[in-house]
Amino acid sequence: MEEDFSPTPDYDKHGWFLKSVVEILFKSVVFATNRDKVVLWKHPEELLKVFDFSLRQTGVAQDKLLTLIKNTIKYSVKTGHPYFVNQLFSGLDPYGLVGQWITDALNASLYTYEVAPVFTLMESGVIREMCGMIGPDWKDGMFCPGGSNGNGIALNLARFRLNKNVKRTGMSQSPRLVLFTSEEAHYSIQKFASFIGIGEDNVILVQTDKVGRMKPASLEECIRNQIDFGATPFAVVATLGTTVRGAFDPLYQISTVCNKYGLWLHVDAAWGGGLIFSQKHRAKLNGIETANSIIINPHKLLAAPQQCSILFVKDENILHECHSKGAEYLFQKDKYYDQWYDPGDKYLQCGRKCDVFKFWLMWKAKGSSGFAKHVDSIMDVAEYFERQVLIRPEFQLVSKRQYINVCFWYLPRYLQKKKDVMDYSMQLHKVAAQIKAVMVKHGSIMLGYQPLKEFPNFFRFVSQNSSLSTRDVDFILDHIAEIGNAIYN
């Protein structure tokens, strides 16, 4: 056999191998049944022993590779499993998956029309379509490598609008810029405020109300305080669908404050933005059109495969003005087609994977109405989940559900209705972690938990998987109760 190192597939050399991999994927991942485990848990030290991670001078044969691939699947978390409700992504959309496989095979980079004709037009089409759904004034957008990055890019746009010279001269002569977001907003606001040179201390965290929404009166107070301290407010980041509680900040009131003080309003709708497809729930996004920029992650609620994250802007020139550099080796001025079709210069990334195609294909396959049904069905299940938590005595809601997130405690019998137990909070704090450890070791369910503000550790149910039924909800709650019962009673 000829040496096998060149990046060109050859049917005689690779046909059998590629087909075998696809077969394995079909059997053990894509069409695996729900009765499989979510995870075959191994402790890291143990996994290091049973899995051959080693890299050597010589390559291994294809049949050995197939074994490694089978093991990779065996020890990986099945994030497409209905009982993976651990994060703000889940499911395994068949059309999205196919879209990715095609994207991979074509391996395009989305900077110029020249090398990605179909995908560049598709990208601008999808952005235009969604802009139209947000509001008539919305003009442009860009795909981002995740919502965190998108939030960072929005902050940079806000700063640019305040002072366009910053692009050239930097911030060393700048006044102290401050921005405002709620204390339950995503941590990427601080990470990226730090990254872009604003500083995380200059992210002022505004108080939230009892269900997790930013308090507009507190926002205005914070702004006034900062002005009194000599700082220069420039932006507010509101959240539609906070990470933990799924709260929706009151946009109209926040937007009024932003207008009053001339601040850029960025809406982090990474989690909540998918509601835009639902006639029934779209109203939760009311006021989104008053923003200056919005991030929406179709890889969250809409279950597009990772990653798919879009930043929308109202101002049709700002992405280009703020990001362009005009590299001549890529964006030649004497092309055989109108340069206007090359999206690359409005991006920060240069080479860039094609995230639009999987989303476009899902949209094409299901129509807007398919996304709507998906969303409505998830919301129904979340509502059922909340109701069950309310009626089952061993569970307690952390706060009223705003969206999909149902935040709840499992209460061991000795803590039920006994708030006077010494160290009640400290006792309760340990429960979720202990139950979770048992569930993961069973491999039955993966369900996230965390503390928040004054609340001890609680579980957070979040599902983007519209194939989850009310029966699954019962199973999840029964299972937790069963484990809790075994541990504590």
Add this chain to the structure above:
Amino acid sequence: MEEDFSPTPDYDKHGWFLKSVVEILFKSVVFATNRDKVVLWKHPEELLKVFDFSLRQTGVAQDKLLTLIKNTIKYSVKTGHPYFVNQLFSGLDPYGLVGQWITDALNASLYTYEVAPVFTLMESGVIREMCGMIGPDWKDGMFCPGGSNGNGIALNLARFRLNKNVKRTGMSQSPRLVLFTSEEAHYSIQKFASFIGIGEDNVILVQTDKVGRMKPASLEECIRNQIDFGATPFAVVATLGTTVRGAFDPLYQISTVCNKYGLWLHVDAAWGGGLIFSQKHRAKLNGIETANSIIINPHKLLAAPQQCSILFVKDENILHECHSKGAEYLFQKDKYYDQWYDPGDKYLQCGRKCDVFKFWLMWKAKGSSGFAKHVDSIMDVAEYFERQVLIRPEFQLVSKRQYINVCFWYLPRYLQKKKDVMDYSMQLHKVAAQIKAVMVKHGSIMLGYQPLKEFPNFFRFVSQNSSLSTRDVDFILDHIAEIGNAIYN
């Protein structure tokens, strides 16, 4: 048929469709023959007419989707085709592709061991292995969404080392920070200097020599000048393999200057870094170990599918110190395993696609020696290309080849040996664009061109495809000459 909107593949509903897509991909992309066109060129306006980009309320049936998929392939550039030598990526590695398909099917997000056990360990293993190849002092790294982002992150690390308070307080009280890179460095340095609040004017472009390497004496002069102007130098970005000419900056000399002035040395080896696998050419990277940070893109020279980009750092704590935020909903302190295994907090991204697996699988399949053969074979072909340009009278080299990039002009007969033609430069400037337009319309070859410094438009041959032979080189040059002959003679 039940409504088809849920993100769970069902064999009865989706089995035939998924299999058909894989069959189409095998036939028309993965195992397509070299005799196919690189691109079936359509002008954007024309493509908008012949391709159905529309998104509607109702979804379309699977057979209609298959037609759309066939059309997507039909009108897309075949970046895996040997005659796609347009960018710094090409080829379609069979193992890399399979790796991506597996990654897509498992749809993991790489923040915690919990949700990506195999991949988090694989990632730290690959980073550790490559750190060892760079030098004994190298300790940590992170995967980035592309080399541009990686360069930006490195600049932020450099700033952080200078003043750790910047993370919290931002740059408003900062002196004017300046950094230095060559005038032929990648434009991402300026884009990200702007993004992180340094400002693009504070990127000082150092002169290059006649083959495109940074002049160390000019670097030191620039630094002194900036100090005289009251600025605070903080970093130098050297390039190993510049985008257009493939030049390698003289690292030892630059590093001496950096040490003298206490500057962070970042090496942008996105393009050249893959040489680290070649015993024969590794010496081109000599001095790389003197840097503080390095970016290497396996998706370039090593032909891993997009995207695969790794930033390496010497300081083992800096990624965590500079980026961490400790979000409790993700990085709980009371986990059932050591938190140390969760890489997420040292990243800026939150949810993140698994870029390590395709690269690991390629490495496993071919061994380090397979990568070495791949690299050596490409270098041989580049050398042959250069020799042909030198001996063929209708071609002229722009400057001596440093790496893979062969930069050359096609000279119409009336310009050959006639530098005294009026507007020689202006005449020559038009040639590449005209020939390129014809080639693309033929769909025969895609080959990049651009101007640079005082040079009028020239072609740049770059191939990461080790299946390209000297016969292909002859074909490419013959073809250009043929078109040139038809247009000009």
